[in-house]
Amino acid sequence: MAVTRDQVTELLDSLLVKYNKRFRPGHGETPLYIRAHILIRSMGPVTEIDMSYSMQLYYRQVWYDKRLAFNLGNITELQLNNKFLHKIWVPDTYFLNGKKSYQHDITVPNMFLRMRKDGRLYTSRRLTIRARCPMVLKRYPMDEATCHLNLGSFAYSTDDIFYIWAHGDESVEVTSVTMTQFEMMEIKVSNATLHRNHALYSILGVSFYFTRNLGFFILQTYLPCSLVVSLSWISFWINRDAAPARVLLGVTTILSVAAISMTVREGLPRVPYATALDIFLNVCLVYNLSALIEYAGVNYFTKTGPGDPPENEEDEKALLPLDKMNTHTLEHVDAQNMMESCVAAPQPPSQTLKSKKYGGSCLNAFWNCLTGNTTYRYAKNATMDKERGLSVSRIDRVARYFFPLSFATFNFFYWYLYLTPRRF
Template sequence: MRRVSLVLDQLLKTYDKSVRPGGEEGPLIIKTNMLVRSMGPITETKMAYSLQCYLRQSWYDQRLKFDLDNITEVTLSNTFLKDIWKPNTYFLNGRLSTQPNITVPNVFVRIRKNGSIYMSRRLTLNAGCPLNLLNYPMDDPVCPLLLAGYGYTTDEVVYQWQAPSEAAVDIYDDVTLSQFDIVSIWTKNNTYSNAIGTYSGLEVHFHLRRHIGFFMLQTYLPCTLIVCLSWVSFWINRDAAPARVLLGVTTILSTAAVGLVQRDSLPRVPYATALDLFLNVCIFYNLAAIVQYAAVNYFTKILPKEGGLSEDEDEEMNNSTSGNNLVAWKVGKSTQTMCPALFCKCLLGNFRFRNKMVETADVMSGNSVSSIDIWSRYLFPCSFGLFQAFYWTWFLRLTL
């Protein structure tokens, strides 16, 4: 080892680390490969991910050739890097990346007798990942990692993956993510241009697939059950207004609360995700159940009240221009029984129509089951089932 130290000291006496190897012989080729030790988490709110990897680079430096008997390569400590030229590689989409220094800086150098240098660094990277959340949570994000050399154009330094594209980036078998599966990893060589020149760089893309089981248990299933709960009001007596209104309001607030919890983990993107679509449809069905009861309540044959008409109803009747007796109002008249006409009466709160209901009510038998409730018992579940079938067919098809 003493001979090695003497040889290296002799080489470094005339070595200028500010000058890149190769000189006028053409661009220096820096071959790179990577081993991923761990990955995650992936943060949707920041659109970023983290990973821990070993970045390995090799190049030739003719100034570091040596000739020693029975020694072909020498492994050196990280302090040797301070005295030689090394690539100033950086990550274009990196954020707060670090190199672990416990217990010593995690880097080592190996030099061969022909001047070949091999350097390995252990890095903790935090990089940006532009997520497209349109199909969230059934999306397949692709998170890139972009490498390039700072300050050297392609005429001086060229980066290349050391192995074929499918093997340039390897990953430990035990690497797992809580919400994702790693589908594939692919790499490519690239160049980047700006006003100064063209720079060589490398790209690695991590193709991921999100697990949907968490969302099925925490969002889709609860919201579906809440919507089904709102349909219970169709079987409650239409005279029980407090029970039906309270049930409808409760289901809306419950669905909205689930949506707010899920939205907290997402960035404020300007478009609706697949999860937003599902939650809004669930809220629509809950709201429709309340509107349905408003229609049932309006068209109910109200039993005669003690004390006659209220002041508002009496005023409405006095201001009526028809001057006809309520009993003479003909239900069978086509202009009065058409759906648009009935809908307008419901929206305007027509007192003449409601008082006609009072006249036709059977005090002895009470209110019968509303035909609107009967139809709703079939219409709401069937339409919601069709929506669910279309929803899952459409979005699961996009993920396959």
């Protein structure tokens, strides 16, 4: 015999006559077991700025309420809409680490109820969850994130309610989740007990393990910064007399790396430690600064500008105006010098001693450079070849090899350290 619609309506009304939704099923008896199941439809984004993540899911839970058991012909299960849920007791499940989560209500509340004749109740809700996800960004952007989702009863302790996963480790399903920056590697579920307000509460946990994709950062940060650093090395092949070109190139590369650094840091929280990306950007900035400082050293040790003072007193006398008293003396000295220049004579001992005195070690030269010893500078330039205008500085020759090799060595250790796989 077929069951009519009126019979179903009469059954539901009769079930609710003496039903009190303020008490849980089996009140005062053994704890009620609630079986949970989650189906994730979409995941993301995972944001570092506020340490959170979001996802859309179907949250399903099953429990028994003997007060709603029925016997109606050949009907074993009734599928009801959300309005019937407001008339019966439902678990007060909430997400412990949730932030601004909500249930979808368009076009109607996205939830339903299935009630079996033995009192088994099955509910499904479509939710968007936004939850906290504390992250340690020391390895950013080669880092791995572990985000947790914890759910349990808001008011009932373990004396009344126990939460368990409906299908064990397979209780959390994922359907074709795609994210821009992260890739989901693993999902783990857990059961725990939380001590709060002098009572124990049953908690279900889900852990999502993510690894970050590097493609965006390599194309937008690492590759441009490496090219800018390489661009700064062009100054080592530019003539030392082209000061505007070398200084402008150095300043431009420094500003370029600084602009990239500021753009990258806009999407990061102000953490009190350096990330892997910060280390790379700062090293790039140091290399650009070093290239500019290298030219300052070249200019200091190998060039004397037209406005620098003469090297000795004889040069000062040579610059004095001629008068009638010393004209004859100067002519006599010039004639004598011309005769001496025709004879091949060895280098004066004073010049040899001068070269040895101002040749010095690298440490001595560096100290005189820092202290701004002008006497040392003029004497150092006096010992050098006066026809060096088109020659290449020894400092530039060393820099052409030292800068690329040291930067390549840094990259080798940097990528080896941060790309080494580590366990979650």
